[in-house]
Amino acid sequence: MDLAHPTAPPAHAADASATLRLTGSVLRPLTLSLDALRAYPAVTSAPFDLRCYTTQRFIRTIEPYRGVLLTELLGDAGLRCEAHGDFKRMVFVASGHDGYAVPFTWHELFNTPVGKQVIVAYECGGAPLAEEDGAPVLFSGADLVPAPRHVKRLARIDVRVLAP
Numbered sequence: 001m002d003l004a005h006p007t008a009p010p011a012h013a014a015d016a017s018a019t020l021r022l023t024g025s026v027l028r029p030l031t032l033s034l035d036a037l038r039a040y041p042a043v044t045s046a047p048f049d050l051r052c053y054t055t056q057r058f059i060r061t062i063e064p065y066r067g068v069l070l071t072e073l074l075g076d077a078g079l080r081c082e083a084h085g086d087f088k089r090m091v092f093v094a095s096g097h098d099g100y101a102v103p104f105t106w107h108e109l110f111n112t113p114v115g116k117q118v119i120v121a122y123e124c125g126g127a128p129l130a131e132e133d134g135a136p137v138l139f140s141g142a143d144l145v146p147a148p149r150h151v152k153r154l155a156r157i158d159v160r161v162l163a164p
């Protein structure tokens, strides 16, 4: 063992992987545990049928989710706009622990009804979701086929400003 470089403390894998980070073009980068998500104002979704976009296969009916709006988390982190009007070119890349990633734009979240139904959920059908159940789950309730923007074990929201 190299005494000058002691081994890292044991990683609390379960804790670490259930945390969500807000990174990129934000004023205050956030690292949020499931409990931290529960401290924000909560919203509840309507139940819906999850379908795969690729196969059109019905997957299962999802009972109402409870969680926090993605716009609420972005408001807390604060969007960083270096140039006038940067927000109009802003995109949010939501990715799961496995790298599965889906985008949103500033416009659809803040300038269309879609944003009112994009939830980071920690509860389903009145029961808490554990990491093993896929928590936190991001889903976009206004999508016509919700499975693609239904990210299990959401790990990161990265805020980017597209180059002109």
Ligand SMILES: Nc1nc2c(c(=O)[nH]1)N[C@H]1C(S)=C(S)[C@@H](COP(=O)(O)O)O[C@H]1N2
Residues within 6 Å of the ligand: 051, 052, 053, 059, 096, 097, 098, 100, 147, 148, 150, 151, 152, 153, 154
């Ligand atoms: N993290 C993560 N979430 C994901 C996916 C994935 O590969 N990774 N696949 C998506 C797709 S394409 C579908 S169809 C559904 C499948 O949901 P299920 O695995 O719960 O049946 O999850 C969605 N969410």
Ligand SMILES: [Mo]
Residues within 6 Å of the ligand: 051, 052, 053, 054, 055, 147, 148
């Ligand atoms: Mo899918």
